[in-house]
Amino acid sequence: MSRERVILFGLSLVIMAGTAAWLVKARSQQRLGAPGVRVVREPILDETGAVAARQSVYLPPVLLDGESLPLPITRLELDWLPPDTTYGRRQYRWPGKPDIQVSVxxxxxxxxxxxxxxFCLAGQGWAFRESEIEETSIPVPKPFPYQLPLRKIVATSTVGEAQRGFYVFWFVNDREISASHGGRMWSQALHLLRTGEMERWAYISFFARCLPGQEEATWAWLRxxxxxxAPLIQIPPAAAAPARNRAG
Incomplete structure (x- = not known):
């Protein structure tokens, strides 16, 4: 091996060792940010009725005069996702309106x-095309007016009777809201490098199904x-607040 190659190899080892040491140090000093949703001391159950966790993400028991019931977390999720994951899940019902499942x-x-x-939607018997994915927003009036960015997928069932499904989701932490998975990851990486704090993101989703031809009415109801x-589930991020409120 030539002298130049030996030097380059040695420099590479030094750089890799330095990077590894920096990563270890950064992880040891890493702080976890505040959540953008409300965590409560209410247990959540698994599919067998056993307590899966002693705390959960708060979801209101009543929405628009409808009723709801808590839904279990599947064993697949509990085994697959990290043990410090916190969940919230409810099914909401109204007379004459589509049921809506809310999950955090x-x-x-x-x-x-x-x-x-x-990935979750495709694994549960729903198919969709790229053209059926839309990034949009809806106005939220409380506690101050702001536009909630979200991603909407209109899917078609691949099992059983013909159905259409609306899957709507977004991500939130204590500082911001994002409808983009890539944007969320980029924000998380930059914030960690700048501050040493790991943003604590929550993934909020709404799901409703309907018969073909009922899409317009279902989407209006879902909105x-x-x-x-949204104001009952998430803590309004600082980035969404009017400038005068942030200054105060």
Missing amino acids: VLMGGDRTSIHKPE QVIAEA
């Missing part, structure tokens, strides 16, 4: 709690429910 997954110190949502539910 809140990461702990392990960022892998939050994964790409499209109404989300606008009512």
